Amino acid sequence: MKEGSGQDASLREAALRALDNAYAPYSNFRVGAALRARSGEVITGCNVENSVNSLAMCAETLAVASAVSQGLTDFDEIAIVTEDSEPTPPCGACRQVLNEFAPNIKVSSYTREASDIRAAIVGDRGFICFGIVLLGESR
Numbered sequence: 001m002k003e004g005s006g007q008d009a010s011l012r013e014a015a016l017r018a019l020d021n022a023y024a025p026y027s028n029f030r031v032g033a034a035l036r037a038r039s040g041e042v043i044t045g046c047n048v049e050n051s052v053n054s055l056a057m058c059a060e061t062l063a064v065a066s067a068v069s070q071g072l073t074d075f076d077e078i079a080i081v082t083e084d085s086e087p088t089p090p091c092g093a094c095r096q097v098l099n100e101f102a103p104n105i106k107v108s109s110y111t112r113e114a115s116d117i118r119a120a121i122v123g124d125r126g127f128i129c130f131g132i133v134l135l136g137e138s139r
């Protein structure tokens with residue numbers, strides 16, 4: 001989908017602000033996420049890497065954890081922004097985390113310039129997952 005097709009620009013902008021706080025010195029793949037609760041609150045997250053790779057945290061999961069810590073567990077949309085040239089879907093672990101609270105959540109993935117948007121429902125079959133191809137690496 002292209003911008004102007006009913007996407008929530010303010011949610012994208014909140015994700016973009018979170019992206020600026022991403023800590024990704026190892027992958028240089030910075031991610032910002034903004035999660036909207038049905039009550040209207042917007043909670044953000046960014047990826048936070050660690051020198052111990054398994055301790056890295058995704059932006060989407062961090063946003064969900066922060067929201068839950070504030071007593072929010074009912075969500076209707078999450079916006080994800082990366083600096084990649086293509087919209088980046090959440091990884092499988094983040095999909096599982098989102099599915100725990102909101103199986104029908106709308107996932108809107110944006111490029112930094114919002115020149116391209118990919119929207120999906122987390123529980124849909126055929127949902128494109130984050131993967132090595134999206135990182136531009138070869139197998």
Ligand SMILES: [Zn+2]
Pocket residue numbers: 058059060061090091092093094095
């Ligand atoms: Zn993830």
